[in-house]
Amino acid sequence: MxxxxxxxxxxxxxxxxxxxxxxxxxxxxxxxxxxxxxxxxxxxxxxxxxxxxxxxxxxxxxxxxxxxxxxxxxxxxxxxxxxxxxxxxxxxxxxxxxxxxxxxxxxxxxxxxxxxxxxxxxxxxxxxxxxxxxxxxxxxxxxxxxxxxxxxxxxxxxxxxxxxxxxxxxxxxxxxxxxxGAGHFVKMVHNGIEYADMQLIAESYDLLRTVAGLEPAQVADVFEDWNGGDLESFLIEVASDVLRHTDAETGRPFVDVVRDAAEQKGTGRWTVQTALDLGVPVTGIAEATFARSLSGHTEQRAAAREVFATDPEEQRVEVDRDTFVDQVRAALYASKVVAYAQGFDQVAAGADAHGWDIDLGELATIWRGGCIIRAQFLDRIKEAYDDEPGLTTLLTTAYFADAVKAGVDAWREVVATAARAGVPTPAFSSSLAYFDGLRRERLPAALVQALRDNFGAHTYERVDREGSFHTRWAEPDRPEVAAD
Incomplete structure (x- = not known):
């Protein structure tokens, strides 16, 4: 040499x-x-x-x-x-x-x-x-x-x-x-979005198999059909490929011989930890990360099955198969929009915190090919940031807002059906909760702030005048004073 x-x-x-x-x-x-x-x-x-x-x-x-x-x-x-x-x-x-x-x-x-x-x-x-x-x-x-x-x-x-x-x-x-560190920060968030995307696809598979009664190869057919529309993506494509595969040794669906304990190399966890530091809610990514963690706690899962075992027939939910398949597709798309919106929010917050001038539209451009989360709708994300570089959230752009509005009823039905059937859908459920939290006029955070002031004098703000205030809860007439 x-x-x-x-x-x-x-x-x-x-x-x-x-x-x-x-x-x-x-x-x-x-x-x-x-x-x-x-x-x-x-x-x-x-x-x-x-x-x-x-x-x-x-x-x-x-x-x-x-x-x-x-x-x-x-x-x-x-x-x-x-x-x-x-x-x-x-x-x-x-x-x-x-x-x-x-x-x-x-x-x-x-x-x-x-x-x-x-x-x-x-x-x-x-x-x-x-x-x-x-x-x-x-x-x-x-x-x-x-x-x-x-x-x-x-x-x-x-x-x-x-x-x-x-x-x-x-x-x-x-x-x-x-x-x-901008390049590795962006790659970290990319991987966080990847965690959420995979978890959503896995939950879709679980629902279609457990509730709709489809076999893995049939779910593969559904995914292949979805891949021809607005859900077109690399991950949907490979999910279809995996679900169609049969284990050569046993003749069983390959997915049934794979141990159900997912691994992680740390980037999803880093994404969630960093989001907490930045104060950015990345609920879909967080739940996807925790879902992997829960899957690995096999001893706890075994113990819980012994105590809380339920006859599957008692939790069987009757659905119209074709309708339910369409509902899951709509829920998957809406939840996917939330995951990407949260990821782009985190990149924007990280760029602001570290003084990086990151072009969010350019990220959507370079994620259209080569990477794991490449998907058709990244073109729509690029268009959104090109039209409005200072965009507050992807969810409010016309294209994505219309998609979520069109699918929200199905999204709710899927989450409700999953709850009745005892099928865990942490990514679907948390994404819906995030959506509802964003659009709600008043959140119970008002009570949280009042509680914090009551036990810790942490102060609060009022809706009717400027400034921070504290109520002297221990005094008989509970006077309110302006905070220092």
């Missing part, structure tokens, strides 16, 4: 599945890429198996990797998030020169990206947090890419990034979304 001095356009270290596929994608698109892995065997295997796909330069050490890249150097790090990423960066920094660029293309927490950006700036280096969505297939054939970093870094990266990204209607699904 050898290197030729400074002939590579870009370098990459970390050749697990995502890194390997991203390197192949870069090479396929005409760029010379130097590749490195701590275990040299992986580098050798990549060159032997895919060296004919483009100009791949192998490096046995990080020193060789850096020496092979033309200045200003770009080194992409594709290793496990957290301590492993910090360790690689610490090794790289002494090898680099001023204005060189380090790119973390993994699923890092945006706060870590902010920290690393500040640390590397002290060495005269540029740090980029680059969100890459699309899984291993996207990494190889065209992902959606969200770049966070300096203008200098973006100009150096742009030719490579735009050439390897998915393309929709002639537009690469890649953008410089902002400085510092």
């Amino acid at each position: 050898s290197t030729e001095h400074a002939r590579a356009t870009i370098g990459l270290t970390g050749l697990a599945t995502m890194g390997r596929n991203l390197a192949r994608n870069i090479a396929r698109n005409g760029h010379t890429i130097a590749v490195h892995n701590r275990t040299t065997a992986r580098t050798t295997a990549l060159l032997e198996e895919h060296g004919d796909e483009g100009d791949l330069v192998g490096a046995e050490t990080l020193e060789e990797l850096v020496a092979a890249i033309a200045r200003p150097r770009v080194v992409v790090v594709m290793v496990k998030a957290g301590e492993a990423t910090d360790a690689v960066i610490d090794e790289l920094v002494p090898l680099l020169d001023e204005d060189d660029i380090v790119v973390d293309a993994g699923n890092a927490h945006f706060a870590d990206t902010v920290r690393r950006d500040e640390a590397l700036a002290g060495h005269g280096l540029h740090f980029v947090g680059m969100g890459v969505s699309g899984g291993e297939d996207g990494a190889l054939n065209g992902p959606s890419i969200m770049v966070g970093g300096s203008d200098h870094a973006w100009e150096r990266l742009r030719p490579v990034v735009e050439s390897i990204a998915a393309v929709v209607e002639g537009t690469p699904c890649a953008a410089h979304v902002g400085p510092g």
